Amino acid sequence: MDEYANAAHTAVELVAxxxxxxxxxxxxxxxxxxxxELAAELELDRWIREGGMDTDAFxxxxxxxxxxxxxxxxxxxxxxxxxxxxxxxALADLVHGATNNPMAKYEMGAAGATxxxxxxxxxxxxxxxxxxxxxxxLTHGGSIANLTALLAARARVAPDAWRAGVPGDLALLAPxxxxxxxxxxxxxxxxxxxxVIELEVDELERIRPDRLTSALDRCAVAGxxxxxxxxxxxxxxxxxxxxLRSIGAFCAxxxxxxxxxxxxGGSALLSERYRGLLAGIELGDSVVWDAHKMLRTSAxxxxxxxKRGGDLPGAFQQHGxxxxxxxxxxxxxxxxxxxxxxxxxxxxxxxxxxxxxGERGLGEYVTSRYDLTRRFHDALxxxxxxxxxxxxESNILCFRVDGRDQLELRDQILAGGRLHISSTTIAGERYxxxxxxxxxxxxxxxxxxxxxxxxxxxxxxxxxxxxx
Ligand SMILES: Cc1ncc(COP(=O)(O)O)c(C=O)c1O
Numbered sequence: 001m002d003e004y005a006n007a008a009h010t011a012v013e014l015v016a017x018x019x020x021x022x023x024x025x026x027x028x029x030x031x032x033x034x035x036x037e038l039a040a041e042l043e044l045d046r047w048i049r050e051g052g053m054d055t056d057a058f059x060x061x062x063x064x065x066x067x068x069x070x071x072x073x074x075x076x077x078x079x080x081x082x083x084x085x086x087x088x089x090a091l092a093d094l095v096h097g098a099t100n101n102p103m104a105k106y107e108m109g110a111a112g113a114t115x116x117x118x119x120x121x122x123x124x125x126x127x128x129x130x131x132x133x134x135x136x137x138l139t140h141g142g143s144i145a146n147l148t149a150l151l152a153a154r155a156r157v158a159p160d161a162w163r164a165g166v167p168g169d170l171a172l173l174a175p176x177x178x179x180x181x182x183x184x185x186x187x188x189x190x191x192x193x194x195x196v197i198e199l200e201v202d203e204l205e206r207i208r209p210d211r212l213t214s215a216l217d218r219c220a221v222a223g224x225x226x227x228x229x230x231x232x233x234x235x236x237x238x239x240x241x242x243x244l245r246s247i248g249a250f251c252a253x254x255x256x257x258x259x260x261x262x263x264x265g266g267s268a269l270l271s272e273r274y275r276g277l278l279a280g281i282e283l284g285d286s287v288v289w290d291a292h293k294m295l296r297t298s299a300x301x302x303x304x305x306x307k308r309g310g311d312l313p314g315a316f317q318q319h320g321x322x323x324x325x326x327x328x329x330x331x332x333x334x335x336x337x338x339x340x341x342x343x344x345x346x347x348x349x350x351x352x353x354x355x356x357x358g359e360r361g362l363g364e365y366v367t368s369r370y371d372l373t374r375r376f377h378d379a380l381x382x383x384x385x386x387x388x389x390x391x392x393e394s395n396i397l398c399f400r401v402d403g404r405d406q407l408e409l410r411d412q413i414l415a416g417g418r419l420h421i422s423s424t425t426i427a428g429e430r431y432x433x434x435x436x437x438x439x440x441x442x443x444x445x446x447x448x449x450x451x452x453x454x455x456x457x458x459x460x461x462x463x464x465x466x467x468x
Contacts, residue, residue: 029070030070076419086353103334104341127287149259149287233260233265245283258286262281288302372442386399
């Protein structure tokens, strides 16, 4: 392992310099080179064919690699819901990268499995499910977590579906604004996208609790029975939360499985100031919560949590003699509740992120990003020619520059190299979108965004205040 120690040492130093530079705003925040030119620059073909990389060659190669990365630690990095990894989480990847204990079977990694069990218990408590009565598992991403939750819902409503196939009368109640992994799950689960009965939303795409009865009526008229109703906390595009309390009460009254996709916002449970946004989350039957969004782990580390512990193993009725041997041995296995067979030690990232910052430290991080997003809103809304359709609830904010093609404007902003922002639509209209995640994004970044927007041509001069 001398070679590993040497090369890893070099890599750690180079990565640490990269992070420090990015935090100081050195270098472009994003790079979009031509992929063929990049492949040539990185000499991918030669390395694949010939091998022979050593520590020195690796160090030189890594510098080129860094040049074509998105610098997530850069204060101007505000495009996507991707975490700026904490020190603890980054170290977890280093450890897992060499120890590689895929621990869905206890025998294959007792430490990793035990850590996963404990962080899942912590998440169950945070959500209000009870760590003994509920159950959960970490998955490789929120999309798989959503699929797993809906599989559990399907097993409850149609217990024979695993063996006999999916009955044709199931429906999924969800607004058009749900993350696409939900409608994709409906198709994967054999319901078909047509089984999605659209819930009515307000002008900002939040579920209208007062229209849920009519959705249920539509479901009955279509001769279908609800598999589950999906609410989001918060929505990917807007960062706005569905009213979980009202929706939860409706689902309880009608015996409908409530799935809450809190992939983005679950982490606000740690924030004293913002946890109220998730009031009612405990009314869900299942909840998805991504640690690789706001708990600062690298991709991926997501949790699917269910209120009744039996619902998760109930989702999978599987045989596989080499893995499900029925023999009672020490520890516990996760293979009965996870879509994946080989699973990385996902819990280690979340554990070390928590162990470094503590619940309180991560909660303060969430609070500071949510607070700063409001300051972005206030500054943008005072700017002539900029429209903000709502006051942000989380660290996601949408705005539009009147009289401009928003996508073209985004391209220009990205080409400047100082700011990375995204775009979305709300009720069919195109907006620019910020996701304020990097710990070093601050007041200067607000000034920078404003001055960038001011220097672009053709910004209308009439004031257009932010509403809502
Ligand atoms: C609300 C919501 N659900 C699910 C997902 C999908 O999660 P992942 O990217 O981890 O698969 C996202 C990702 O942006 C999301 O915002």
